[in-house]
Amino acid sequence: MRTRLRDAIYSRYAKRLSGQLAGRPRPRHIGFVVDGNRRWAKSVGLSTVDGHRAGAEKIKTLLRWCDEQGIRHVTLYLLSTENLNRGPEELKPLMEIIEGVVNDLAADGNPWPVEIIGTLDMLPGDMARNLKTAAARTQGRRSGAQVNAAIGYGGRQEIVDAVRSLMLEHAATGRGMRELAEEVNPALISEHLYTQAQPDPEIIIRTSGEQRISGFLLWQSAEADLHFADCYWPALRYVDFLRALRSFADRRQVAGRFPSLGSIH
Numbered sequence: 001m002r003t004r005l006r007d008a009i010y011s012r013y014a015k016r017l018s019g020q021l022a023g024r025p026r027p028r029h030i031g032f033v034v035d036g037n038r039r040w041a042k043s044v045g046l047s048t049v050d051g052h053r054a055g056a057e058k059i060k061t062l063l064r065w066c067d068e069q070g071i072r073h074v075t076l077y078l079l080s081t082e083n084l085n086r087g088p089e090e091l092k093p094l095m096e097i098i099e100g101v102v103n104d105l106a107a108d109g110n111p112w113p114v115e116i117i118g119t120l121d122m123l124p125g126d127m128a129r130n131l132k133t134a135a136a137r138t139q140g141r142r143s144g145a146q147v148n149a150a151i152g153y154g155g156r157q158e159i160v161d162a163v164r165s166l167m168l169e170h171a172a173t174g175r176g177m178r179e180l181a182e183e184v185n186p187a188l189i190s191e192h193l194y195t196q197a198q199p200d201p202e203i204i205i206r207t208s209g210e211q212r213i214s215g216f217l218l219w220q221s222a223e224a225d226l227h228f229a230d231c232y233w234p235a236l237r238y239v240d241f242l243r244a245l246r247s248f249a250d251r252r253q254v255a256g257r258f259p260s261l262g263s264i265h
Contacts, residue, residue: 010237010239013239014238014239014242017239017242017243017246018242020246021069021242021245021246021249024246024249024253025248025249025252025253026069026070026071026245026248026249027071027201027202027203027245027248028071028072028073028199028202029071029072029073029074029075029198029199029200029201029202030066030071030073030074030075030201030202030203030204030205031074031075031077031201031203031204031205031216031217031220031221031224032062032074032075032076032077032204032205032206032207033077033204033205033206033207033213033214033216034055034058034059034076034077034078034207034233035206035207035208035210035232035233036055036207036208036209036231036232036233036234036235037051037052037054037055037232037233037234038051038052039051039208039232040054040055040232040233040234040235041054041234043232048090049090049093049094049097051234052093052094052097053097054234055233055234056097056098056100056101057234058233058234058236059076059101059105060104060105060110062074062236062241063105063112063144063145063147065238065241066145067111067144067145069245071145072145072146073145073146073148073198073199073201074145074146074147074148075117075147075148075150075195075201075217076147076148076149076150077150077153077214077216078098078101078149078150078151078153079094079095079098079118079150079151079152079153080150080152080153080154080214080215081118081119081122081152081153081154081157082154082214084122084152095123095124095127098149098151099127099130099131101149102114102116102130102131102134102135102149102151103130103134105134105138105147105149106134106135106137106138110138110141110144111141111143111144112138112141112144112145112146112147113138113139113140113141113142113144113146113147114134114135114138114147114148114149115135115146115147115148115149116131116132116135116148116149116151117148117149117150117151117153117158117194117195118150118151118152118153118154118194119152119153119154119157119161120132120151120152122152123151123152131149131151135149146198148194148195148198150216153194153216154215155213155215155216155217155218155219156215156218158193158194158217158218158219159189159193159218159219161192161194162189162190162192162193162194162219163189163192165192166180166184166188166189166191166192167180169192170183189219190219190220193219193220195217195220200217200220200221200222200223200224201217201220201221201224202223202224202225202248203224203225203226203227203244203248204216204217204221204224204225204226204227205227205228205229205241205244206226206227206228206229207229207231207232207233207236208229208230208231208232208233209228209229209230209231210228211226211228213226225247225248225251227244227247227248229243229244
C-alpha cells in the first residue's frame with residue numbers, strides 16, 4: 001500500500017513538472033557529468049564495479065528521456081584522462097563496462113547515432129578500435145539524439161588538439177604563421193573541436209552534488225547553464241531530469257526579459 005501511494009505521488013509530480021514545461025524552451029544540447037557511481041554503490045552496500053554497472057544501465061533510460069523531451073544532442077562524460085590514473089583493479093572493469101555501453105547503444109534497433117570524443121590513443125589499442133567500429137555502425141541514424149561519448153576526455157587536451165589541428169591544416173596550405181595569427185578566431189577554433197558542427201551545450205548537468213565541471217567541454221560550455229543534482233548518477237530520477245529542464249527554461253526566460261550587461265549599449 002505504501003509503495004503504491006509513493007508511486008502515485010511520484011507519477012502525479014512528474015506529470016505536473018511535464019505540464020510546467022509545456023511550450024517552454026528546451027536545450028538543443030545537454031552535457032552530463034555522470035558522477036557518483038562509487039559513492040552510490042557504497043551507500044547501498046555494493047562494490048565499486050557494481051556501482052559502475054548501475055551507472056551504465058542508467059544511460060539508455062536517460063537517452064529515452066532526452067528523446068521524449070526533444071533534446072537533439074547529448075554528451076556523456078564517461079571517462080576522463082584523470083580516470084586513467086586509477087588502479088588496474090578498478091580501471092580494467094570500468095573500461096570493459098564503458099565499452100559495453102557503447103556496443104549496447106550501437107546495437108541494431110537503437111535510434112541513437114554515437115560519436116566517440118576524447119584522446120583515444122591513450123586507451124588500450126583493442127578498446128579504441130572497438131569503440132570506433134561500434135560508433136561507425138550507428139552513422140546514418142536520425143530518429144534519436146546524437147550521443148557523444150566522452151572517453152579518455154580532457155577539456156584542456158581538446159583545446160590543444162583543436163589548435164594543433166588548425167595549425168597543421170594551415171601549414172598544409174604553405175602559408176606562414178603570421179597569416180594564421182591574423183585569421184584565427186573563436187569560430188575557427190570551434191571548427192576543430194571534437195564536437196565540430198554541433199551546437200554548443202546549453203546546459204551542463206552534474207550528479208552527485210559536486211559543484212564543478214572537472215574540465216568537461218571547457219570551450220563549448222562558456223555560455224552554458226550549470227545544474228548540480230544532489231543525487232548520485234545511478235539514482236537519477238525522471239523528476240530530477242525534469243527539474244533541470246525547468247531550471248533551464250526559467251533561466252532562459254529571465255535572460256530574455258533582462259538582457260546581460262554585455263548587450264546594453
